[in-house]
Amino acid sequence: MYNTPRSISLFLGILFVLMLCYPLYGDLIFGSKSSFYMQKLTSIIILAILAMSLDLLVGVSGLVSMGHALFFGLAGYVLALISPEYDAANIWIVLPAVLASCAVLGLIVAFLTIKTSGIYFIMVTLAFGQMAYYFFNDSDFAGGSDGLYIMMKPAVMLGDLQLLNLEDKHTLFYVCLACMALVYLILRMLLRSPFGQVLVGIHANEHRVKAIGYNTTRYKIVSFVIAATLAGLAGFLAATQYGFVNPSQLGWHTSGYALMMVIMGGAGTIFGPALGAFVFEILHSFFESFTDHWLMLMGTVMICVVLFLPNGIGGALLKLVERFEKKNKHIQTGDNDNG
Amino acid sequence: MAETILKTENLTKRFGGLVAVDKVNLELVKGEVHAILGPNGAGKSTLVNLLSGDMTSTEGTITFEGKDLTGLPPYVISHYGLGRSFQKTNIFPKLSCFENVWLAAQSRQKTSMRFFRPARRMKEVEQLTLSSLEKCGLLAQKDVIASSMSYGEQRQLEIGMMLATQPRLLLMDEPMAGMGKEESEMLVQLIKDLAKDYTLLLIEHDMDAVFAVANRLTVMVNGRVLETGTPDQIRSSQQVQEAYLGSEGGF
Numbered sequence: 001m002y003n004t005p006r007s008i009s010l011f012l013g014i015l016f017v018l019m020l021c022y023p024l025y026g027d028l029i030f031g032s033k034s035s036f037y038m039q040k041l042t043s044i045i046i047l048a049i050l051a052m053s054l055d056l057l058v059g060v061s062g063l064v065s066m067g068h069a070l071f072f073g074l075a076g077y078v079l080a081l082i083s084p085e086y087d088a089a090n091i092w093i094v095l096p097a098v099l100a101s102c103a104v105l106g107l108i109v110a111f112l113t114i115k116t117s118g119i120y121f122i123m124v125t126l127a128f129g130q131m132a133y134y135f136f137n138d139s140d141f142a143g144g145s146d147g148l149y150i151m152m153k154p155a156v157m158l159g160d161l162q163l164l165n166l167e168d169k170h171t172l173f174y175v176c177l178a179c180m181a182l183v184y185l186i187l188r189m190l191l192r193s194p195f196g197q198v199l200v201g202i203h204a205n206e207h208r209v210k211a212i213g214y215n216t217t218r219y220k221i222v223s224f225v226i227a228a229t230l231a232g233l234a235g236f237l238a239a240t241q242y243g244f245v246n247p248s249q250l251g252w253h254t255s256g257y258a259l260m261m262v263i264m265g266g267a268g269t270i271f272g273p274a275l276g277a278f279v280f281e282i283l284h285s286f287f288e289s290f291t292d293h294w295l296m297l298m299g300t301v302m303i304c305v306v307l308f309l310p311n312g313i314g315g316a317l318l319k320l321v322e323r324f325e326k327k328n329k330h331i332q333t334g335d336n337d338n339g
Numbered sequence: 340m341a342e343t344i345l346k347t348e349n350l351t352k353r354f355g356g357l358v359a360v361d362k363v364n365l366e367l368v369k370g371e372v373h374a375i376l377g378p379n380g381a382g383k384s385t386l387v388n389l390l391s392g393d394m395t396s397t398e399g400t401i402t403f404e405g406k407d408l409t410g411l412p413p414y415v416i417s418h419y420g421l422g423r424s425f426q427k428t429n430i431f432p433k434l435s436c437f438e439n440v441w442l443a444a445q446s447r448q449k450t451s452m453r454f455f456r457p458a459r460r461m462k463e464v465e466q467l468t469l470s471s472l473e474k475c476g477l478l479a480q481k482d483v484i485a486s487s488m489s490y491g492e493q494r495q496l497e498i499g500m501m502l503a504t505q506p507r508l509l510l511m512d513e514p515m516a517g518m519g520k521e522e523s524e525m526l527v528q529l530i531k532d533l534a535k536d537y538t539l540l541l542i543e544h545d546m547d548a549v550f551a552v553a554n555r556l557t558v559m560v561n562g563r564v565l566e567t568g569t570p571d572q573i574r575s576s577q578q579v580q581e582a583y584l585g586s587e588g589g590f
C-alpha cells in the first residue's frame with residue numbers, strides 16, 4: 001500500500017537532479033534573469049514543503065484543514081521576534097524554537113478541533129487561522145499589518161566556524177532543496193510505518209479503526225502536530241528567504257493556495273502536492289504576467305483539474321504507470337505462451 | 340460449573356422517548372453460542388452496540404470476565420477481548436483484503452505510535468494477518484481489493500478483521516444478512532468452526548441457521564427479553580410462539 005512505483009521515483013529523481021544542477025545551466029538559458037529565477041525556484045520549493053505537510057492532513061489522514069498557513073506564518077513571526085535586531089540569530093537555537101512553537105500551537109489547535117469532522121473541521125481550522133491573522137495584524141509588537149523584518153538571516157555556525165552562509169542565494173537554494181527532499185522522505189517513512197497505516201485506515205473508515213482497537217483521536221492529533229511542525233519548517237525558510245513576515249502569510253488566502261496545490265497535485269500521494277506547488281506557482285507567474293485577474297484563470301484551471309484529473313497530477317501519473325505496467329505484463333505473459 | 344464470560348444487568352438504552360433496549364439481563368456462558376432472535380426493531384443491534392462501546396447505555400452495567408465495561412469507548416473494549424462484526428458491511432473498501440486484516444492485526448501490538456520502521460516488516464503482525472485470513476477462508480483472495488469482492492466475501496472479510504483482534508468473545512450482528520443460499524451455508528459452517536474456539540453472541544434472522552449452531556437462545560421483542568433458554572425450550576415455549584414465532588409462521 002502506498003509504495004511509489006519505481007518509474008515515478010525515477011521521474012522525481014530526475015526533476016530533483018535538474019533543480020540541483022540549476023546553478024550550472026541557469027545562466028546559459030536565462031542569462032541575466034537566472035538569479036531571479038533561482039530565487040523564484042527557492043520560494044516554490046518552500047511552498048512544496050508546505051503543500052506536502054498539508055497533504056499529511058488532507059490526503060493521508062482525511063483532515064481538510066483551511067488554517068494550515070497559521071503554522072507557516074507563525075514560524076516567521078517567532079523567528080522575527082526571537083532574532084536579535086541587528087545581529088544574526090543562531091540557527092541551532094531559533095530553528096528548534098520555531099519548530100517547537102509550531103508543534104505546541106499545533107497540539108493546542110488539534111485538541112480543540114480534532115473531535116469535529118467534515119465541514120465543521122474546515123470551519124474551525126479556518127477560524128483559528130483567521131484568529132491568528134487578526135491577532136498579528138492588530139498587535140503592535142508584531143508590526144501590525146506591515147509585519148516584521150528579519151535584518152540578518154540566521155547564522156549556521158559550528159563553534160567559530162561558519163558552516164553555511166544563508167545570505168548567499170545559492171546556499172539558501174540548496175538548503176531549501178535539501179529540506180524538501182528531507183520532508184518528502186520523512187513523510188514517505190511515516191506512511192509506511194505502523195502509524196501511517198493507522199492514518200490511512202482512519203481516512204478510509206474511522207469508525208472501523210476504532211472498532212478494531214485504535215484510539216483514533218490520538219493518532220489524528222499526532223498527525224496534526226507533525227503537519228504543523230513541517231509547515232513551521234517551511235515558514236522558517238520562507239521568512240529567512242524574504243527577510244520579513246506579515247499577516248497575509250498566515251491568512252486564509254495562503255491556506256487556500258496550499259489546499260489548491262494539494263488538490264491540483266493529488267491528495268494522498270505526497271509527491272503530487274509537491275508537483276502541485278510547482279505547477280500552481282508556475283501558472284501563477286505565467287497568468288500574472290499578462291493579467292491582474294490571475295485568480296480567475298487559476299480558478300478555471302482548478303475546475304478543469306477537479307473535472308478531468310480527480311486525483312490530481314499525482315493520481316494521473318500513478319494511473320499512467322499502472323496502465324503501462326499492465327501492458328508490459330500482458331506482453332510478457334504472451335511471450336511465455338508462445339515459448 | 341459453567342463460567343459466565345459476559346453479564347449485563349438492567350442494560351437500558353433510550354433514544355428520546357423510545358426504549359430500544361429495556362432492562363436487559365443477559366448472561367453468556369464461556370464457550371457457548373448464544374443467539375438472539377427477534378423481529379426488526381427489537382433492539383438487537385442496539386444491544387450489540389452497547390456491548391461493543393459504539394453506544395453508551397442510559398442505565399445498567401456490562402461486566403466482561405469480571406471487569407466493568409460500562410461506558411468504555413470501543414477501542415478500549417476491543418483490547419479487553421471483545422470483537423464485533425457489523426450488520427452493515429464495515430470494511431476499508433479501497434484496501435486489499437490483506438491490508439484490511441493487517442490493520443486489525445496491527446492493533447494487537449503494544450502501540451502503533453511507531454514512526455520509523457516499515458509496518459510490513461513486523462513478522463508477528465503478518466503471521467496473525469495470514470492466520471486470520473485462513474480462518475475466515477480468504478487466504479487465496481488476500482490481494483484482491485475489498486470493494487471488488489463479492490458481498491459474501493466482504494462479510495467473510497468482516498469476520499477476518501474481527502478475528503485478527505484476537506478476541507475471546509465474538510459479537511456477530513446478522514453475519515448472514517443479504518447472503519445467497521450457498522454463501523449462507525458456507526457461513527454456517529464457518530460459525531460452527533468458530534464456535535470451537537470462541538464464545539459467540541450471534542444475532543441472526545435465519546431460524547435454520549440459528550437452531551443449527553446455537554446452544555442457547557434469547558428472544559427479544561420491543562427492547563425486552565421475552566425468554567432465554569435452550570433451543571428446545573424456546574421451540575416449545577408458548578409465550579414465544581404467541582409473541583414472535585407464531586407471527587412468522589413457526590418452523
Ligand SMILES: Nc1ncnc2c1ncn2[C@@H]1O[C@H](COP(=O)(O)OP(=O)(O)O)[C@@H](O)[C@H]1O
Binds near residue numbers: 359382
Ligand atoms: N441511533 C439511533 N437513534 C434513534 N433511534 C435508533 C437508533 N438506532 C436504533 N434506533 C431505534 O431503536 C430500535 C431498535 O433498533 P435496532 O437495535 O437496530 O433493532 P434490530 O437490530 O433488532 O432490528 C428501532 O426502533 C430503531 O429505530
Ligand SMILES: [Mg+2]
Binds near residue numbers: 383384385426
Ligand atoms: Mg439490527
